[in-house]
Amino acid sequence: MIKDFIVERLTWILFIGMLLGLFLLVGYLDPSLHFNSILYVVFLSLILFLLFLFIQYRRESSYYRRLKDWDPQVDMEIIQDGNTPFERIVEHAIKQQVNFSKHEISRHIIHIEQEKDELLAWIHEVKTPLTTIKLMLEKVEDQKLKEQLMFEWLRIHLLLDQQLHHRRLPSMENDLYIEQIDIERIITQEIQGLKSWCFQKGIGFDLSLDKQMVLSDSKWLPFIIRQILTNAVKYSEQSDVEITSFSKNGHVVLTIRDYGRGIAVKDLPRIFEKGFTSTTDHKDHQATGMGLFLTKKVSQALKIKITIDSSYGKGTTVSLIFPRKNDFLEISSM
Secondary structure (H helix, E strand, O other): OHHHHHHHOHHHHHHHHHHHHHHHHHHHHOOOOOHHHHHHHHHHHHHHHHHHHHHHHHHHHHHHHHHHOOOOOOOHHHOOOOOOHHHHHHHHHHHHHHHHHHHHHHHHHHHHHHHHHHHHHHHHHHHHHHHHHHHHHOOOOOHHHHHHHHHHHHHHHHHHHHHHHHHHHHHHHHHOOEEEEEHHHHHHHHHHHOHHHHHHHOOEEEEEEOOOEEEEEOOOHHHHHHHHHHHHHHOOOOOEEEEEEEEEOOEEEEEEEEOOOOOOHHHHHHOOOOOOOOOOOOOOOOOOOOHHHHHHHHHHHOOOEEEEEEEOOOEEEEEEEOOOHHHHHHHOOO
């Protein structure tokens, strides 16, 4: 702060220095003036000027130090009012900017919430004709055509479901209800939903569940499992997906292993990043880069630890480590 003050008042210092130097020069060149007297006056003037700078520094630096140390997350009102006209100008300008920013942020938040509500309403409205289309597809007699149409219908359904949960994610903690859930029932339902796609790709499922009951949310846990199973089916051909559950260190562990394309080692650290697809198969237009990102976000809220082990060309194993009852003390009231 001292350095900043000296730089700010450098013109004053230079001017006073030149003025005192001029006095000394005149006293030295003019024999009618007593040089020692001039030197004494210059010395006293220098002392008074240094004292003046010190007082100015103490007075001005206290205000600007508060501005420098001000946390933008704290309201501007805690900063002491300016004492000088220039300090008040600075204070007024900052407060105007803060108030304008607050107004703009509030306006954008309202706008985003309105758009989110409109999108959620639209997704729910689209689900009705989708259900009707599915019933109509059930009546198609050409089996090959039926499978193709059901596959495209399923893709639309999964994308809409992903968007629906994505929009609900910010307010997810207000919608949690933790209870004992039968994961076999959820897995069976999700497999049933992917049935037409699995038939088309020759994908089967091998279930071996030693532990079936877990603590979680019955609305959000199926979304996590759906995303993992969807990836397993999407990137596999003519193989089985192995699903197992067991107990380890007091935690229920659910593993879903496929023998599909797998994930390159260099991509593993980035698979949970929003929008990341792949560097190895970058031209794959099926990937959206949102599935694992949303899965990770939901897992964190449900206190589920998710790990992925994969070898490119050999397959992927996803493990869900469920929390114990004590781990839910933070959100037991939700």
